[in-house]
Amino acid sequence: MKEFLLIFRRNEVSEESQPSPEQIQAMMKPWQDWIGNIAAQNKLVSSGNRLASEGMVVKPNNVITNGPYVEMKEAIGGYIIVSANSIDEAAELSKDCPILKMNGNVEVRAIVPMD
Amino acid sequence: MFMNEKELIPHLFRTEYRKIISVLCKLFSIEHIESAEDIVSDTFLLAAETWGLKGLPKNPTAWLYTVAKNKALDYIKHNKIFYEKIALEINQSQTPFHELEIDWSEKNIYDSQLQMMFAICTPQISSQDQICLSLNILCGFGAEEIADAFLSNKKVIYKRLSRAKSKLRSEKMKIEMPSPPEIYKRLENVLTTLYLLYSEGYYSTSQNTTLRKDLCIEAMRLNLMLTENEHTNTPATNALLSLMCFHSSRFEARTNKNGNLILYHEQDETLWNKELIHKGEYYLGKSSQGKHVSKFHLEASIAYWHTHKNDTTEKWESILQLYNRLLQVEYSPIAALNRTYALAKANGVKNAIVEAEKLNLIDSHFYFTLLGELYTTIDKEKSKSHFLTALSLAKSMPDKQTINQKLANL
Numbered sequence: 001m002k003e004f005l006l007i008f009r010r011n012e013v014s015e016e017s018q019p020s021p022e023q024i025q026a027m028m029k030p031w032q033d034w035i036g037n038i039a040a041q042n043k044l045v046s047s048g049n050r051l052a053s054e055g056m057v058v059k060p061n062n063v064i065t066n067g068p069y070v071e072m073k074e075a076i077g078g079y080i081i082v083s084a085n086s087i088d089e090a091a092e093l094s095k096d097c098p099i100l101k102m103n104g105n106v107e108v109r110a111i112v113p114m115d
Numbered sequence: 116m117f118m119n120e121k122e123l124i125p126h127l128f129r130t131e132y133r134k135i136i137s138v139l140c141k142l143f144s145i146e147h148i149e150s151a152e153d154i155v156s157d158t159f160l161l162a163a164e165t166w167g168l169k170g171l172p173k174n175p176t177a178w179l180y181t182v183a184k185n186k187a188l189d190y191i192k193h194n195k196i197f198y199e200k201i202a203l204e205i206n207q208s209q210t211p212f213h214e215l216e217i218d219w220s221e222k223n224i225y226d227s228q229l230q231m232m233f234a235i236c237t238p239q240i241s242s243q244d245q246i247c248l249s250l251n252i253l254c255g256f257g258a259e260e261i262a263d264a265f266l267s268n269k270k271v272i273y274k275r276l277s278r279a280k281s282k283l284r285s286e287k288m289k290i291e292m293p294s295p296p297e298i299y300k301r302l303e304n305v306l307t308t309l310y311l312l313y314s315e316g317y318y319s320t321s322q323n324t325t326l327r328k329d330l331c332i333e334a335m336r337l338n339l340m341l342t343e344n345e346h347t348n349t350p351a352t353n354a355l356l357s358l359m360c361f362h363s364s365r366f367e368a369r370t371n372k373n374g375n376l377i378l379y380h381e382q383d384e385t386l387w388n389k390e391l392i393h394k395g396e397y398y399l400g401k402s403s404q405g406k407h408v409s410k411f412h413l414e415a416s417i418a419y420w421h422t423h424k425n426d427t428t429e430k431w432e433s434i435l436q437l438y439n440r441l442l443q444v445e446y447s448p449i450a451a452l453n454r455t456y457a458l459a460k461a462n463g464v465k466n467a468i469v470e471a472e473k474l475n476l477i478d479s480h481f482y483f484t485l486l487g488e489l490y491t492t493i494d495k496e497k498s499k500s501h502f503l504t505a506l507s508l509a510k511s512m513p514d515k516q517t518i519n520q521k522l523a524n525l
Binding site for chain 1: 435450
């Protein structure tokens, strides 16, 4: 079994479409069900983290800019780590990811073992 | 409460064995654990003989303590090295040897048991061996009973017990309470052992229902002790006790007269023990202090929802989300299967079948039973073929009967 990082990229959420607590609750379910599906197959290595949309970018020569990043159309919204026999299998697991219904995408990357 | 010595002695054996042995091991040090065991066994043997002939003493427990004390003093007298060590201490305290008292105070008994629990749950002993040793020392189970509960044989259990005991001796394990940080570190191990002890009783396929119930009760007694000590009374301790209360509330409802398992949705809920359900709710409330959510919290909450017999959207959605979290904390095949059942109830059978097919637990009869169940309303032929596969994988009679019943109901 190899490990793969699944990176969720989402379109920037505009200020006016700030979801209500009830909407956030409703958004949680598909995510929890999807991660639960992976965990039930014993293929979840880490539930990873969700990332806030604000951020900073540090560049050479002491240049620090605030996000959102004009040069990036899609921001990273979060990630999980799964185990799978192949990258195809890892991609298969990503097909039901709720980010796809929100116009986002999933990037699947093999993790290089350290030893 | 007890009619005669026939019922009383086994009961006292369960409750007093660990107390006497813990106090004696604390006094003797763990190196003499086997002698302590002999003393307790001899004490109970004498009780069985004497009480049978002369009737019950006024205070049977005090009788046991006195006899154990005399036997302990005898042992000290006849063990030269030991005698010299104890004699030295006695000289210092100026107490004549024959007046040496064993501290049977409630506090010392309580402390010794708790300390014994922590000594057994040292990380140096494997968890399987810890459970055997706990059953043996903390619950007074003999090798034969342990073998019966584990569906194993006596020889294997003897081996486990002697390996664990020699580890206790070689490590010179002290019967004392570890420092609070060490308690905290080892508590998880202690709780896991109690959890496994309880599960062994609750899920064992052994036909001996009395034995299984005893196991569960003893695990609860030990867990209750942990809630009475400020250092061990943590949210996780309460969550585990809550889980045990909820499960135990269904004891009378989950088997029929022949000892066969009655599945949850076929149980007569009027047989569920309301008092235990209330206790479970009480400890679940106590467990909700603090930020850390242990797997015991999640399992107790799942068990809480199962005390509501009626199917509601809220119930199954809550159970599904709890299983989603539980599986992220710790995967187990049984949690994966139960989660899929909840998925069917919350999101519909079709969705659950898609996910069930991916689980691939092809050695488990539970897996094929679940698939058979899910297909019941969708495709009778597929359902039947899954049940037949389950039947070919099932080993115990109760499991086979349950599956045959499902086939007959198709």
